[in-house]
Amino acid sequence: MKVTEKCDIYSFGVVLLELLTGRRPIQAIEEGGDLVTWVKEVRQSTPITEILDKRMELSDTVRVAEMELMLKVALFCTDNSPVSRPTMRQVVRMLLEISRLKPRDSFMLSPQMSEA
Numbered sequence: 001m002k003v004t005e006k007c008d009i010y011s012f013g014v015v016l017l018e019l020l021t022g023r024r025p026i027q028a029i030e031e032g033g034d035l036v037t038w039v040k041e042v043r044q045s046t047p048i049t050e051i052l053d054k055r056m057e058l059s060d061t062v063r064v065a066e067m068e069l070m071l072k073v074a075l076f077c078t079d080n081s082p083v084s085r086p087t088m089r090q091v092v093r094m095l096l097e098i099s100r101l102k103p104r105d106s107f108m109l110s111p112q113m114s115e116a
Helices: 005-021 035-043 061-077 088-100
Strands: none
Touching (some): 005 061, 005 088
């Protein structure tokens, strides 16, 4: 294993998951084990509001939608393949795009967003 920017991207994704879920990166096995694996597994069958930290205000649907997009960014960053992870420049663009969203806006977040 080499230490590269992609390792930093993975770490950033883990921190983002910690902030969104309110969970530690490593938990007891009965609580899901490592955070990245837990989120990837439960995301398929669990409503987003059950994944997000219960201490956050989750009644605002726009806020929940923004957090769901942030969760997608975190999952891009923690992709199993370092080559598939976005660059930090792409991550920043995705985060800026999320911050600019209006309630009616809808888009599929991807690391290949415009390079503008």
